[in-house]
Amino acid sequence: MGRRNERLGVPDGSPHEEGLGRRDFVKACMMAAAAVGLPASTGLKWAEAAAAGLKPSVIWLHFQECTGCTESLLRTSSPGIAELILDLVSLDYHETLFAAAGYQIEEALHQAMEAHAGQYVCVVEGAIPRKDGGIYCQIGGRTAIDILEDVASKAAAVVAIGSCASWGGIPSADPNPTDAVGAPQILEGTTVVTIPGCPANPYNFLGTVLQFVALGSLPALDDKGRPLFAYGRTIHEHCPRRAHFDAGRFARQYGDEGHRLGYCLFALGCKGPETHANCSVQSFGEIPDAWPIGIGHPCFGCTEQGVAFHKPLHQEAALPENAVPPIHPDHRASPSAAAAGVAGIVGGAVVGAGLMASKKMAEGGGEEGSS
Numbered sequence: 001m002g003r004r005n006e007r008l009g010v011p012d013g014s015p016h017e018e019g020l021g022r023r024d025f026v027k028a029c030m031m032a033a034a035a036v037g038l039p040a041s042t043g044l045k046w047a048e049a050a051a052a053g054l055k056p057s058v059i060w061l062h063f064q065e066c067t068g069c070t071e072s073l074l075r076t077s078s079p080g081i082a083e084l085i086l087d088l089v090s091l092d093y094h095e096t097l098f099a100a101a102g103y104q105i106e107e108a109l110h111q112a113m114e115a116h117a118g119q120y121v122c123v124v125e126g127a128i129p130r131k132d133g134g135i136y137c138q139i140g141g142r143t144a145i146d147i148l149e150d151v152a153s154k155a156a157a158v159v160a161i162g163s164c165a166s167w168g169g170i171p172s173a174d175p176n177p178t179d180a181v182g183a184p185q186i187l188e189g190t191t192v193v194t195i196p197g198c199p200a201n202p203y204n205f206l207g208t209v210l211q212f213v214a215l216g217s218l219p220a221l222d223d224k225g226r227p228l229f230a231y232g233r234t235i236h237e238h239c240p241r242r243a244h245f246d247a248g249r250f251a252r253q254y255g256d257e258g259h260r261l262g263y264c265l266f267a268l269g270c271k272g273p274e275t276h277a278n279c280s281v282q283s284f285g286e287i288p289d290a291w292p293i294g295i296g297h298p299c300f301g302c303t304e305q306g307v308a309f310h311k312p313l314h315q316e317a318a319l320p321e322n323a324v325p326p327i328h329p330d331h332r333a334s335p336s337a338a339a340a341g342v343a344g345i346v347g348g349a350v351v352g353a354g355l356m357a358s359k360k361m362a363e364g365g366g367e368e369g370s371s
Contacts, residue, residue: 029088029210038207038229042214046088049214056213057112057120059151060094063137063144064171064180065126068199069162070096075285076202088213092120095139106140113154121209122155124148127164127171128186129178136178145186152187157212159193160184161205163302163309166194166225173309184225193218194225198302201282204230224305226276235272235299238280241265254296265293269314271301 030043060070091097092112098105112120126144129136134143142150152158160183163169171180184192195205208227211219219227236242244250244264251259252267259265266273272293279291279299292299301307301317 033207033210038211042211045214046210055088055090056156057092057116058089058094058123058209059092059109059112059120059155060123060125061144061147061151062095062139063124063126063128063148063165064178065162065164065169067096067125069125069165069197069202069205070094072199072284073202073205076206077286088210089121092116109151113151117154119156120154121212122151122158123209124152124158124160124165124183124192125162127168127180127182129171129180130186131177131179148183148186152183152190157193157218158183158187158190159195159205159208160225161195162200163196163198166196167305169196169198170309191218191221192225193221193227195230196226196303196305197277197279198300198308201230201277201279201284203282204278222276226303230278230282231276231303233276233278235275235277235280235293238278239272239293240280241293259296262296265296265298266316268298269312269316270298271304271307271311271317272299273317273319274307275299275301275304275317277303 026044026047029047030040033040033043033046062070093105093109095105098108100108126137128134128144128148130145134145137144139147160166164171164180165183167182167184168176168180169182171178172182182192182194184190184194193208195201195208197204204227207229208219211217219229222228222231224231236245239245241262241264244262245266249258249261249263250267251263251265253259254268259268264270270293280293284290289295298313300313301311307317
């Protein structure tokens with residue numbers, strides 16, 4: 001085992017040696033990279049960085065949330081939670097996973113901030129209430145606003161995991177009694193990487209954090225702070241039911257023939273056309289079809305601000321510009337009356353011109369034959 005560990009510089013008796021082993025550890029890193037669409041070489045860099053001791057401190061904050069994002073992270077397998085918090089990062093503060101409580105856990109937070117100032121990753125889970133000074137979420141006598149601003153001010157990177165932390169999520173649903181918002185709305189002027197989802201897909205989070213670990217950089221982001229590798233396309237663009245949409249085959253009611261045959265769920269309120277996410281290509285918990293559309297339910301739009309928890313569940317989504325033209329009488333993306341009128345005018349002109357040309361050709365042919 002000593003010789004096998006030489007390339008990564010992992011000494012015998014290290015966590016890699018005693019637990020996962022170098023070969024399995026590298027494999028886990030490469031699988032994690034592949035899970036988020038990154039090359040295997042990136043996974044190797046992650047493993048090399050971890051072996052070199054480049055394990056960043058992670059401070060994980062909890063606010064208005066159900067802990068669903070943490071629960072999803074606990075169920076990953078490549079890497080598993082043990083490899084993640086023992087080999088890839090140093091999880092120095094996490095209320096859910098800590099055995100300590102009270103003064104001990106708060107002291108751990110302050111020690112981690114002081115020891116790794118300017119180097120740690122701040123992860124935010126849950127929305128932050130602003131009403132009445134933020135009194136509706138307090139930890140250790142401090143409001144969520146105070147804690148977030150304090151921890152984020154000394155962080156090397158800030159990552160908001162889940163829809164609640166990204167833009168308010170469930171707590172921000174109308175009438176939003178606590179004026180709940182996401183971390184970007186509190187930390188204006190600070191780059192906050194958002195990993196929305198209810199819950200967020202843990203591999204989208206891992207891909208972001210592990211890239212920062214190994215390469216010291218963040219992935220390319222969209223205008224809402226979401227990594228493009230995971231949120232660069234809409235569900236509609238790579239939905240397994242897209243062919244049915246293009247052909248105009250829709251389920252109209254739950255349990256009808258179209259629903260049983262796996263037809264498009266657009267007519268039932270699927271928000272896939274206006275929701276940016278990679279749910280169809282990155283399974284939850286490594287279980288195929290473990291997402292709403294995969295089990296026959298419309299997409300709820302949980303990664304999109306202003307869609308989930310704001311639009312009625314069965315309200316039809318706004319169709320994107322790349323929606324195909326209608327090829328079926330029942331197709332929902334039907335042409336407008338104006339477009340149909342213009343088509344009729346153009347078609348009539350073409351037909352009229354054809355008739356006139358035929359008449360002239362016939363007349364000309366008769367004159368030529370008589371001469």
